[in-house]
Structures are given as C-alpha cells and as structure tokens.
Amino acid sequence: xxxxxxxxxxxxxxxxxxxxxxxxxxxxxxxxxxxxxxxxxxxxxxxxxxxxxxxxxxxxxxxxxxxxxxxxxxxxxxxxxxxxxxxxxxxxxxxxxxxxxxxxxxxxxxxxxxxxxxxxxxxxxxxxxxxxxxxxxxxxxxxxxxxxxxxxxxxxxxxxxxxxxxxxxxxxxxxxxxxxxxxxxxxxxxxxxxxxxxxxxxxxxxxxxxxxxxxxxxxxxxxxxxxxxxxxxxxxxxxxxxxxxxxxxxxxxxxxxxxxxxxxxxxxxxxxxxxxxxxxxxxxxxxxxxxxxxxxxxxxxxxxxxxxxxxxxxxxxxxxxxxxxxxxxxxxxxxxxxxxxxxxxxxxxxxxxxxxxxxxxxxxxxxxxxxxxxxxxxxxxxxxxxxxxxxxxxxxxxxxxxxxxxxxxxxxxxxxxxxxxxxxxxxxxxxxxxxxxxxxxxxxxxxxxxxxxxxxxxxxxxxxxxxxxxxxxxxxxxxxxxxxxxxxxxxxxxxxxxxxx
Amino acid sequence: xxxxxxxxxxxxxxxxxxxxxxxxxxxxxxxxxxxxxxxxxxxxxxxxxxxxxxxxxxxxxxxxxxxxxxxxxxxxxxxxxxxxxxxxxxxxxxxxxxxxxxxxxxxxxxxxxxxxxxxxxxxxxxxxxxxxxxxxxxxxxxxxxxxxxxxxxxxxxxxxxxxxxxxxxxxxxxxxxxxxxxxxxxxxxxxxxxxxxxxxxxxxxxxxxxxxxxxxxxxxxxxxxxxxxxxxxxxxxxxxxxxxxxxxxxxxxxxxxxxxxxxxxxxxxxxxxxxxxxxxxxxxxxxxxxxxxxxxxxxxxxxxxxxxxxxxxxxxxxxxxxxxxxxxxxxxxx
Numbered sequence: 001x002x003x004x005x006x007x008x009x010x011x012x013x014x015x016x017x018x019x020x021x022x023x024x025x026x027x028x029x030x031x032x033x034x035x036x037x038x039x040x041x042x043x044x045x046x047x048x049x050x051x052x053x054x055x056x057x058x059x060x061x062x063x064x065x066x067x068x069x070x071x072x073x074x075x076x077x078x079x080x081x082x083x084x085x086x087x088x089x090x091x092x093x094x095x096x097x098x099x100x101x102x103x104x105x106x107x108x109x110x111x112x113x114x115x116x117x118x119x120x121x122x123x124x125x126x127x128x129x130x131x132x133x134x135x136x137x138x139x140x141x142x143x144x145x146x147x148x149x150x151x152x153x154x155x156x157x158x159x160x161x162x163x164x165x166x167x168x169x170x171x172x173x174x175x176x177x178x179x180x181x182x183x184x185x186x187x188x189x190x191x192x193x194x195x196x197x198x199x200x201x202x203x204x205x206x207x208x209x210x211x212x213x214x215x216x217x218x219x220x221x222x223x224x225x226x227x228x229x230x231x232x233x234x235x236x237x238x239x240x241x242x243x244x245x246x247x248x249x250x251x252x253x254x255x256x257x258x259x260x261x262x263x264x265x266x267x268x269x270x271x272x273x274x275x276x277x278x279x280x281x282x283x284x285x286x287x288x289x290x291x292x293x294x295x296x297x298x299x300x301x302x303x304x305x306x307x308x309x310x311x312x313x314x315x316x317x318x319x320x321x322x323x324x325x326x327x328x329x330x331x332x333x334x335x336x337x338x339x340x341x342x343x344x345x346x347x348x349x350x351x352x353x354x355x356x357x358x359x360x361x362x363x364x365x366x367x368x369x370x371x372x373x374x375x376x377x378x379x380x381x382x383x384x385x386x387x388x389x390x391x392x393x394x395x396x397x398x399x400x401x402x403x404x405x406x407x408x409x410x411x412x413x414x415x416x417x418x419x420x421x422x423x424x425x426x427x428x429x430x431x432x433x434x435x436x437x438x439x440x441x442x443x444x445x446x447x448x449x450x451x452x453x454x455x456x457x458x459x460x461x462x463x464x465x466x467x468x469x470x471x472x473x474x475x476x477x478x479x480x481x482x483x484x485x486x487x488x489x490x491x492x493x494x495x496x497x498x499x500x501x
Numbered sequence: 502x503x504x505x506x507x508x509x510x511x512x513x514x515x516x517x518x519x520x521x522x523x524x525x526x527x528x529x530x531x532x533x534x535x536x537x538x539x540x541x542x543x544x545x546x547x548x549x550x551x552x553x554x555x556x557x558x559x560x561x562x563x564x565x566x567x568x569x570x571x572x573x574x575x576x577x578x579x580x581x582x583x584x585x586x587x588x589x590x591x592x593x594x595x596x597x598x599x600x601x602x603x604x605x606x607x608x609x610x611x612x613x614x615x616x617x618x619x620x621x622x623x624x625x626x627x628x629x630x631x632x633x634x635x636x637x638x639x640x641x642x643x644x645x646x647x648x649x650x651x652x653x654x655x656x657x658x659x660x661x662x663x664x665x666x667x668x669x670x671x672x673x674x675x676x677x678x679x680x681x682x683x684x685x686x687x688x689x690x691x692x693x694x695x696x697x698x699x700x701x702x703x704x705x706x707x708x709x710x711x712x713x714x715x716x717x718x719x720x721x722x723x724x725x726x727x728x729x730x731x732x733x734x735x736x737x738x739x740x741x742x743x744x745x746x747x748x749x750x751x752x753x754x755x756x757x758x759x760x761x762x763x764x765x766x767x768x769x770x771x772x773x774x775x776x777x778x779x780x781x782x783x784x785x786x787x788x789x790x791x792x793x794x795x796x797x798x799x800x801x802x803x804x805x806x807x808x809x810x811x812x813x814x815x816x817x818x819x820x821x822x823x824x825x826x827x828x829x830x831x832x833x834x835x
Contacts, residue, residue, distance in 0.1 A: 069815075076819045084822060087796035091767050096774030097557055098782075107556045107770070114766065118823055125824035129803050133812070
C-alpha cells in the first residue's frame with residue numbers, strides 16, 4: 001500500500017515554472033552572451049575593416065585621379081602658356097622698334113610681365129575651379145562611397161538581423177521545448193497519471209500505485225487522491241475480508257459435509273461390500289463346511305482304497321482321486337479361512353517382519369522380473385494377531401504385485417503408523433498395469449480374478465487369494481483398501497488396530 | 502596709365518627716336534587722339550598705343566578728344582584736332598575711324614579698335630586705304646570665335662546675336678563676317694539669328710525675342726550699348742539657363758559665359774607701330790596694309806558657368822587667356 005508522505009516544503013507550481021523559466025532564461029542569456037556577442041563583435045570588426053578598406057581604396061583612387069588631373073592641368077598649362085607667348089610675340093610689333101635691341105627687350109619683357117600677371121590671376125581662378133571640381137569629385141566619390149557603405153551596412157544589418165532572428169527563434173524554440181518538457185513533466189504527465197488512476201479507480205480497480213507526489217498543487221491533489229484510494233482500499237479490504245471469511249466458512253462446512261458424505265458413502269460401500277462379503281463368507285463357509293465333510297469322506301475312502309488296492313492302474317486312479325480330494329480340501333480350507341470370523345492364534349506381530357518375511361519368499365521372482373524393491377518400515381509398530389495369517393496376506397499382496405509387473409518395475413513396501421493413532425498401515429504398491437475401476441468393487445470376492453483364461457494357466461489364480469486376505473484382515477479387526485490407476489500402478493493398504501505392548 | 506585726362510594734353514618725355522641720337526632732340530610730335538565714345542576696348546587700345554610709343558621712345562604730345570557718342574560734337578572735335586595742327590590723328594573705334602575719314606581727309610589718320618575695317622566701310626580693302634588712312638583692325642577670325650563658342654556651349658545649334666541700333670556699325674560688321682563664315686563648307690552647323698534692340702531699355706524685349714526663337718546661346722558682339730548693359734541681358738534671361746557668349750571682353754567680365762576677343766593692349770601697341778611708320782619712317786598711310794592680329798584672346802567667366810550650372814571643359818579653362826571669377830578668393834575651402 002502506497003504511503004503518502006506530506007511534503008516538507010511547499011513549492012507552488014507557478015513558482016516552479018517561474019524558477020525553471022528564470023533558470024532557462026539565464027542559461028540562454030549566458031549562451032547568447034558567450035556565443036553571440038563575440039561573433040557580433042567579430043562581424044562588426046570585419047565590417048569595419050571592409051569599410052576602412054573600401055574607403056581607403058576610394059581615397060587612394062581619388063588621390064591618384066586628382067594627382068593625374070593636376071599633372072595634366074599643369075603640363076597643359078605650361079604648354080598653352082608657351083603657345084600663348086609665342087603667339088603674343090608674333091603679334092608684338094617688334095619691327096616697329098627698328099632693331100633697337102633694348103626697346104625690343106623692353107617690349108618683350110613688358111609683354112611677358114603683362115602675360116605673367118594675367119597668368120597669375122588665371123592660375124588663381126583655375127586653382128579655385130580645379131579645387132572646386134576636385135571637391136565636387138571628392139564629394140561625389142564620397143557620396144558614392146557613403147551610398148555603397150550604406151548599402152553594405154544595410155546588408156550587414158539585414159544579415160545580422162537575420163542571424164539574430166534565427167538565433168533568437170532557435171533559443172526560444174529550445175526554451176519552449178524545455179519549458180514544454182518541464183510543463184509536461186510537472187503538470188501534464190502527473191495530470192495524465194492522476195486521470196488514468198481516476199479512471200481505473202472509477203472502473204473499480206483500487207490497486208493504483210501513483211509515483212511519489214511532488215511538492216506542489218498537483219502533488220497535493222495526488223496525495224488527496226491517494227488518501228481517497230487508500231480509504232477505498234481499506235473499505236474494500238474489509239468487505240473482502242468479510243466475504244473471504246464467509247467463503248472460508250462455507251467452504252469448510254462444504255468440505256466437512258463432503259468429507260462426511262464421502263465417509264458415509266465409503267462406509268456405505270464398505271458396509272455393503274462387507275455385507276456382501278459376509279454373506280459370501282457365510283455362504284462359502286456353509287458350503288465349505290458341507291464340502292469339507294464330503295471331501296473329507298471321499299479322501300478318507302480314497303486313502304483306504306488306495307492302501308488296499310494292489311492294482312497299479314487303480315492305484316493311480318485312486319491317487320488322482322486323493323489328490324483331487326486334497327486340492328478340493330485345500331480350496332475348502334481357504335473358503336473356510338475367508339469365511340472365518342476369528343483369529344486362530346493371538347500374538348504380537350511386527351508388521352515390518354511380516355513384510356520382510358513375505359519378501360524373502362518372493363525376492364527370487366522379483367529379481368527374475370527385474371523389479372526393484374523399496375522399503376520404508378517404521379520401527380516400533382506392533383499388531384495383535386495371527387502371524388501366519390498376516391504372513392499369508394502379505395505374500396498374497398506381494399504375489400499380486402509381482403504378477404502386475406511381468407516386465408519389471410518398482411515394488412514399494414511400507415509399514416507405518418496409520419492415519420489414526422490407533423492404526424498401523426501396511427502398504428504394498430506396484431508400478432504395474434493397474435486395475436480397471438469396474439473391477440475394483442469385486443476384487444475381494446471369492447473366485448474373482450482379473451487374470452483371464454487366455455493367459456498363462458500357470459499364472460492364472462484361483463480367485464481366492466485376495467478374498468482370503470480380506471477374510472484374514474477382517475478377522476483381525478482391520479480393513480484392506482486398494483487404489484489403482486490403469487497404466488500407473490496399484491497400492492494395497494492394510495490397516496490393522498495398533499497394539500501397544 | 503590712364504593719366505592723360507579726357508580732353509587735356511600730355512607730354513611724353515622720351516628719348517630720341519632711333520637714328521636721331523645726334524644730341525639734338527627733335528620737338529615732340531603732336532598727336533591727336535579721338536574717341537567716339539568711352540569704350541573699355543578703345544581705352545585699352547589707347548593705353549597699348551601709348552605703351553608702344555614709349556617703348557619706341559617717341560616724344561609726343563597728345564591732343565585728346567572724346568565725343569561721347571555725340572556726332573556733332575565729334576565733328577567739332579575733329580575740326581579742333583585739325584586746327585591744332587596735329588601731325589597725326591589716332592581714331593579709336595569704328596565710328597571714330599569713319600568720322601575721321603569723313604572729317605579729316607587731309608590729316609594722316611591711324612585708326613585702331615576697328616573690328617572689321619572693310620565690312621564697316623572704313624577702308625575698301627585690307628591691303629590699304631590708298632588715302633590718308635591706315636590702321637589696325639581688331640578683327641578676329643570668325644572660325645576661332647565659333648570654336649570658342651562651341652567649346653563653351655558644346656550643343657550650340659542656334660546662336661542668337663543681340664545687337665543695338667545705336668551701336669550697330671560694329672556689330673553689323675561682325676554679323677556679316679560670321680554669316681560669311683557660316684556659309685563656308687567647313688563651317689559648323691550653326692544657325693545665326695539676330696535681335697536688334699533700339700536702345701539699352703529695349704534689350705529685354707530683344708532677349709525675349711531670341712529666347713522665343715529657341716536659341717541655345719546669345720552672342721553679345723562688340724556693341725557698346727549691349728555689352729555695357731550685360732547685367733540687363735542677364736536679368737532679362739531670368740532663370741532661363743541660356744548662356745551668353747561674346748566677342749567683347751567687357752561682356753564676359755560682366756557675366757557672359759565666355760568670349761573671344763583681342764588683346765587690346767597688344768592691339769594698341771601694333772597701332773603704335775603704324776604711328777611710327779607714318780611719323781618716323783614717313784610712310785604714306787594709304788600704302789600701309791590694314792594691320793590684323795594673328796591671335797585672339799579667350800575669356801571665360803567661371804562664376805557665370807557656376808551660375809548657369811555648367812561645368813566648362815577643363816581644356817577651355819586652360820585655353821583661356823583670362824579667367825574671370827568674381828568670387829575668386831571667396832571660394833569654399835580657401
């Protein structure tokens with residue numbers, strides 16, 4: 001039975017979820033800081049390097065262009081100045097000076113001065129214009145560079161944004177998955193288990209075994225549920241105990257009744273059998289008594305005639321009559337022994353000795369049939385009776401057993417205290433072919449035999465062994481019982497009143 | 502060297518003339534100087550002429566007369582110069598040359614600052630006047646003018662000339678010269694239209710007339726009435742980005758985009774050589790060919806280009822003999 005322990009501390013579900021979320025968020029923040037920040041910084045550094053490189057390249061190109069342009073301007077200016085001077089000298093009316101070298105030099109010098117002055121002013125304007133154009137060119141290139149860098153910055157920002165979005169999405173996904181697992185573990189799974197347990201309880205099954213409850217609201221619910229189930233279990237156990245007590249009582253009563261009925265039936269059968277056997281004994285005894293006298297007379301007469309008859313052939317015939325009379329006398333003796341209701345000789349008899357002595361007679365046959373003999377004799381047993389008669393009983397039973405095992409088997413002999421303290425039981429069991437159930441009620445009847453005529457005539461019995469044994473045992477105040485199962489074997493139990501010397 | 506005054510005389514003390522270094526200095530020659538009107542070109546020419554005479558060490562005194570564009574006054578002043586017994590009269594400007602030719606047939610006259618002496622009727626032929634006239638023309642090859650104009654305005658297909666009735670002689674000569682050039686087989690495909698303003702106040706109307714004609718640029722010729730009022734022309738253009746081109750340096754300095762003109766100082770010095778030919782070398786004026794300069798000057802107004810939003814080719818700037826920028830020295834970054 002599951003014991004529901006009260007939690008030491010309460011942790012509300014919301015607090016657990018908040019704690020888990022906080023832990024996950026913290027872990028996520030650490031991961032982002034550890035992973036994202038260095039990569040973002042690196043990306044920014046690379047982006048800055050790219051911008052610097054592109055700016056530097058642009059500046060170098062611009063500088064080169066301006067240098068080339070300035071060089072071209074300077075060269076062109078020099079060339080054009082020279083051309084202009086040559087043109088001016090051609091237009092200068094030097095011939096009017098009539099070879100006055102000084103005047104000519106002065107004229108040329110004056111022209112040069114004037115031209116130089118104009119050129120100086122022109123250079124000033126040209127310089128400003130070139131600078132203005134250079135500034136425009138620089139501004140244009142810088143604008144283009146700025147535009148290019150702005151586009152690259154936008155691309156970089158878009159790339160960074162995409163990366164961050166995916167990363168955050170992945171992180172959120174992980175967070176949601178972990179939270180989902182946590183919620184499933186903390187809420188859904190316990191709820192499902194509780195629901196399943198509720199359904200099982202509703203279906204009448206109270207052997208639900210919930211896992212140890214958590215220290216939260218669901219745990220409280222599980223504990224309350226477990227207590228409820230425990231109460232139901234106790235109620236049902238009480239009902240079951242009550243029902244079981246009633247059932248046991250009924251069964252005991254039924255068993256007692258059945259036992260009594262069985263005993264009664266067995267007694268009835270035994271009584272019936274005893275009655276029948278008694279009737280048979282009386283009948284057989286009467287007949288035997290009459291035949292005993294007749295046969296005795298025939299045997300006496302035959303003996304006298306035999307003694308007087310000299311003729312060999314007649315003597316042979318008389319001998320046959322004598323032997324037949326003796327055999328008939330034997331049979332009659334046996335019938336008388338079956339029908340006799342008293343023990344001829346009284347003495348202390350050891351059942352083990354009875355069985356051992358009987359076995360000695362039968363051992364050669366047993367060895368010949370490859371029968372293994374097992375003995376189980378309880379010492380100190382004693383019965384009061386006719387040792388010879390009991391010996392005959394034991395021999396009869398052993399012979400029957402050996403005849404049931406013509407091709408070998410196990411012969412078990414036992415002597416022990418009986419089922420009641422006042423009884424001694426002798427047991428002879430074989431592993432032979434067994435006896436049909438239909439034959440069992442007639443087994444102790446005189447002249448009843450299961451060995452049919454087609455069998456070996458030497459092994460065919462007279463049908464008086466068991467009936468004689470029955471008569472002896474009955475005369476000793478005991479009884480003889482048989483259990484047999486065809487193909488398995490047969491057990492004879494002889495129960496005699498125990499004698500305590 | 503504008504130190505001589507409008508009507509006074511001055512004596513230029515110079516050394517002896519070449520070949521007269523015998524220690525006895527001849528008396529300075531008296532030269533009459535006649536201006537039809539106050540023109541920067543004429544003034545520059547006069548300065549160059551004086552510089553040339555000085556370089557030749559010619560001792561001379563000048564009797565200077567300026568008519569201010571008044572014909573009766575001009576005729577009277579020419580009479581005064583004749584009465585002053587001048588050895589030679591220098592006539593500066595086309596109108597001055599024409600008046601001198603008319604009024605002083607018996608006095609040697611050296612004219613200068615005459616754009617096209619033949620077209621304007623000063624002389625009949627470039628080889629000489631055959632009379633008492635000789636002189637120097639500030640004629641410029643119209644091909645060079647067109648080349649300069651096209652450098653400044655590459656898509657020049659229709660050129661409008663803005664001239665005045667008041668100063669129409671010179672500009673008419675320029676118009677004739679340019680038309681002759683444009684009729685030549687190798688001439689660029691440029692159509693020339695003209696608009697004539699009655700006076701300075703009529704310039705706005707004439708400008709609109711040219712704009713209506715769809716001109717790509719307006720040419721301001723050597724027309725005093727027009728180029729002296731270049732600001733009005735620019736004002737009349739308003740926001741229309743039609744550039745002004747000119748053959749007058751003053752117009753460029755006042756705001757025209759570019760121009761082709763002559764170096765009037767050098768032109769004056771060349772005229773001084775003619776004076777020397779007549780006075781010193783005793784050559785007959787009528788036998789002297791009309792002097793023409795070989796070269797020309799290109800002027801570019803960088804500020805005007807900025808105003809028009811045009812970026813002139815650097816080759817034009819380098820070609821320019823004079824770059825004009827009113828904002829020079831005030832440019833950003835200076």
